[in-house]
Amino acid sequence: MTIVQIRPVPAAPADTTAPVRSGAFRDAVAAEFLKVRTLRSTWAFLGGGVAASLLGALILFMLVGAYDAASPADKLKYETADPTVVTMPFVMFFVGAIGAMLITSEFGTRSLGPSLLAVPQRRTLIGAKATVAGLIGLTSGAVFVLFAFVDARLLLGDRPAPINPWPQWTDAIPTVLCSTLVVMATTLVAMGLGALLRSTAGTLTTLGSLVLVAPIFAHFLPTVWQLRLASILLPNLTPQLAGSNHPYLLSPGGAVAVVAGYVLLALGAGAITFHRRDTA
Amino acid sequence: MIELVELTKRYGSTLAVDRLSFEVRPGVVTGYLGPNGAGKSTTMRMMLGLHRPTSGQALIGGRRYDEIGHPLHEVGAVLDADAAHPGRTASVHLGCLARSNGISRARVSAVLEQVGLSNVADKRVGGFSLGMKQRLGIAGALLGDPGVVVLDEPVNGLDAAGIRWIRSTLRSLAAEGRTVLLSSHLMSEMAVTVDRVLIIGKGRLIEDTSVAEMRDRFERDVLVRTPRAAELTAVITRLGSTVTITEDGDLIAVGMDAPAIGDAAAAAGIPVHGLTPRSATLEDVYLEMTDEAAEYRATTEGITR
The missing domain is CATH 3.30.70.980 (YebC, transcriptional regulation domain)
Known part of the structure; x- marks a missing residue:
């Protein structure tokens, strides 16, 4: 049983060193970092990303075993074993979910009220949340992409193309950078969707639909439409940004425009809604 | 000082707050009283920037709340005792608020001690009783040692000792020259806690008087x-x-x-x-004043056993 004692303690003295009246945005960002670190769901979603990465490594390990046992003619029929194709949509979902929870967890637990009492300038608050979402997307994305890259280099060794997407390790640099960028963009999109939808379930369902379901759905469309839709889906933007071999329609510049469009649309709609709505 | 000027809030066809004007002065505990649905919480939310007024304005120290940088140093407020993430500990919850306003960790420990929650500082808020959550909310309001304190129904969920503690805390805050505003729908509670009462009904100000004047008049x-x-x-x-x-x-x-x-x-x-x-008891007077303005009022007529 928890016992609460009431003590007749006089009003605590004011902290004379604390009232720093500038740097509201910097302090808001620091507070958002503390909040996201202390959400249990953050660590659960990162665990999901680790599990997806390990599963991707296991699948690659099995693929390499089958490749080694295949005849020389069959080996030429193998597709590129780019681990980011299998793993990254799941990583995008899990890291993006952390971005979404930055704001939906506050709607869900009514703790947005105290947050707005502490930082009443809504642009500052949502800007701080977006900054934290972007940095988490960037750092987590980089870690998971580098893991996939190292894992692929170790498992594929000096095996030739087409199974080895990066015969030289430097060949992987554009993919690693662009994949990280797409994870960061997805995290920002998820945060924008969270501000717009205000519901964790709704936001995660929409995010899952964007990065996991839509690419499967695209396969059932006629070829022309399949390519058009698939080319603008978040997981498929990495090879188009990197300019590597891919079947899609966009140039690197076009892919940059689509990534920027996703982020601006989701964050913009979320920020406008957040700015206008009364807070319960 | 808190100043409301012709503050109005309309939700569709419902006029929740109707051209409300009043001042809350420092040095006294001011009660904001009205029946359920009178517009008390809506007014407080507009004061604190959570709801946008349809017209008029609410100023704290001459500024709108959202114009104040690091506002916890100037205004402490509790609008919803249950508004803390249940997965965070009391200490971390306050730590997040403190960090956003450049307040030190030492101050977090001090206010937890002040409200009697230091022994549960590292427990998750989800396991707290309503009374403990009220104390945590008040700890958050005191974090920045503010000159203005705004509390919505602060005694809800508190036991007798807690209510007494709230009263003495509010009185000592007012005695230090702070502006203290608290809302309630219970006149009996206000009668022993506040010096001045603002009574509203259907979003309009019905009375702005002292408890002593009210008692004398009736x-x-x-x-x-x-x-x-x-x-x-x-x-x-x-x-x-x-x-x-x-x-x-x-x-x-x-x-x-x-x-x-x-x-x-x-x-x-x-x-x-x-x-x-x-x-007449203050309760009678209050009920008489707000009778027409009550949004919801039960009747005992027709109830048989």
Whole structure:
């Protein structure tokens, strides 16, 4: 049983060193970092990303075993074993979910009220949340992409193309950078969707639909439409940004425009809604 | 100081707050009173920037709340005791608020001690009782040592000791020259906690007065006990009082106050065994004032066992 004692303690003295009246945005960002670190769901979603990465490594390990046992003619029929194709949509979902929870967890637990009492300038608050979402997307994305890259280099060794997407390790640099960028963009999109939808379930369902379901759905469309839709889906933007071999329609510049469009649309709609709505 | 100027809030066809203007001054505890649905919480939310007014403005220290940088140093507020993430500990919850306003960790420990939660500082808020959550909310309001404190229904969920603690805390905050505003729908609670009351109903200000003025204004009569009722009746009737004699032989005098009746009785040499000024209870007065303005009011008529 928890016992609460009431003590007749006089009003605590004011902290004379604390009232720093500038740097509201910097302090808001620091507070958002503390909040996201202390959400249990953050660590659960990162665990999901680790599990997806390990599963991707296991699948690659099995693929390499089958490749080694295949005849020389069959080996030429193998597709590129780019681990980011299998793993990254799941990583995008899990890291993006952390971005979404930055704001939906506050709607869900009514703790947005105290947050707005502490930082009443809504642009500052949502800007701080977006900054934290972007940095988490960037750092987590980089870690998971580098893991996939190292894992692929170790498992594929000096095996030739087409199974080895990066015969030289430097060949992987554009993919690693662009994949990280797409994870960061997805995290920002998820945060924008969270501000717009205000519901964790709704936001995660929409995010899952964007990065996991839509690419499967695209396969059932006629070829022309399949390519058009698939080319603008978040997981498929990495090879188009990197300019590597891919079947899609966009140039690197076009892919940059689509990534920027996703982020601006989701964050913009979320920020406008957040700015206008009364807070319960 | 808090200043409301023609503050109005409309939700579709419902006028929740109607051209509300008043000031809340420092140095006293001000109660914001009204029946359920009167617009108390909406007003407070507009004061604190959570709801946007349809027209008018609410100023704290001459500025809108959202114009204040690091506002926890100037305004401490609790609008919803249950508004903390249940997965965070009390210490971390306050730590997040403190970090956003450049307040040190030492201050977090100090306010937890002040509200009596230091022994549960590292427990998750989800396991707290409503009373503990109220204390945590108040700890958050005190974090920045603010000059203005705004509390919405702060005694809800508190036990008797907690209510007494809240009263003494609010009084000491006001005594230090701070502006203290708290809302309630219970006149009985306000009567012993606040110095000044603002009463609203249907979004409009009904009364802005002190508790003492309110009590005086609704003083009704004086109950007089005397063994010589007929003689005293004659004396005070001559002096302009209207007297009714009860079945017990006591007098109920209207139109003279207790000291005047006492003086008249002494001058006439009539002994007086009891002299009790009677006023309507503040609860009665409040219900009378807000009767028309109550959005929801139950009736006992037609209820049978």
